[in-house]
Amino acid sequence: MDIEEKRRSGVQSIDVGLRILMSLAEFPGPVALKDVSAHVDMSPSRCHRYLVSLIRGGLAVQESDTGHYNLGTGALKLGLAALRRLDVMHFSVEALKTLQRQTGHTAMMTVWSDSGPTIVRMLESDAPIIVNIRIGSTLPILTSASGQVFLAYLPRLATQPLVDRALASIPHDAPNPKLHDDASISAMIAQVRASGMSRIKDDLLPGLEAICAPVFNSQNDILAGLALLAPHGGLADDQGEATQLLRSVAQNVSQKMGLEN
Numbered sequence: 001m002d003i004e005e006k007r008r009s010g011v012q013s014i015d016v017g018l019r020i021l022m023s024l025a026e027f028p029g030p031v032a033l034k035d036v037s038a039h040v041d042m043s044p045s046r047c048h049r050y051l052v053s054l055i056r057g058g059l060a061v062q063e064s065d066t067g068h069y070n071l072g073t074g075a076l077k078l079g080l081a082a083l084r085r086l087d088v089m090h091f092s093v094e095a096l097k098t099l100q101r102q103t104g105h106t107a108m109m110t111v112w113s114d115s116g117p118t119i120v121r122m123l124e125s126d127a128p129i130i131v132n133i134r135i136g137s138t139l140p141i142l143t144s145a146s147g148q149v150f151l152a153y154l155p156r157l158a159t160q161p162l163v164d165r166a167l168a169s170i171p172h173d174a175p176n177p178k179l180h181d182d183a184s185i186s187a188m189i190a191q192v193r194a195s196g197m198s199r200i201k202d203d204l205l206p207g208l209e210a211i212c213a214p215v216f217n218s219q220n221d222i223l224a225g226l227a228l229l230a231p232h233g234g235l236a237d238d239q240g241e242a243t244q245l246l247r248s249v250a251q252n253v254s255q256k257m258g259l260e261n
Contacts, residue, residue, distance in 0.1 A: 030068035095249040103242045105230040110146040117146040142166045142179045145212035146225040148198035152189045153222040213250035218258030
């Protein structure tokens with residue numbers, strides 16, 4: 001066997017398993033066995049055997065109530081490890097340290113995934129606040145500062161499915177939701193773009209407020225969101241020191257990613 005043949009050779013079963021794993025990643029959520037097997041053009045029984053191995057390895061999980069399959073924590077670890085190797089992660093980590101150190105508030109970085117804005121780095125405040133979010137958590141697109149920033153700067157084609165899902169989940173008797181139709185969402189997007197960041201108070205978690213600013217690349221595509229989370233009143237207003245600092249560090253990271261002034 002020559003060098004080129006060795007380079008092309010591999011383990012067929014691993015190739016097939018990875019194809020099934022990537023298939024799970026392409027679905028927007030938990031998926032039935034028949035749909036996975038159809039997607040990879042394989043019999044359900046054979047596909048099931050590979051899924052069992054992926055589950056054993058932590059790369060997939062099977063929901064007990066529906067029997068549907070989804071990505072496991074091992075897949076999340078691989079994804080986060082890959083993200084940490086990106087330059088934007090490197091530069092943003094230093095920015096988060098600056099934000100947390102100079103404000104004393106919780107600082108976090110989010111990136112876009114098929115499920116919405118996902119926390120990939122989080123530095124807690126000097127006086128930790130109790131919140132049910134952590135690295136790997138997905139934030140809502142309408143009621144989180146990170147979600148609103150991605151909604152404002154991503155193509156609507158990428159965000160519309162999550163917007164439709166969020167609107168459909170609003171209870172009919174909900175007391176005056178801020179974002180409840182296309183008009184209110186369009187107004188919010190215009191406001192975010194005008195100020196260059198998003199600000200929420202009590203929308204995601206009662207008693208807390210958050211601000212988020214986007215990080216762009218040289219093509220002006222949004223790469224990430226840098227955010228601060230604090231108790232109510234801790235982030236002042238758009239001219240406050242924390243807000244100005246967040247704008248500054250986000251712009252600095254964007255410049256390091258190639259965005260021109």
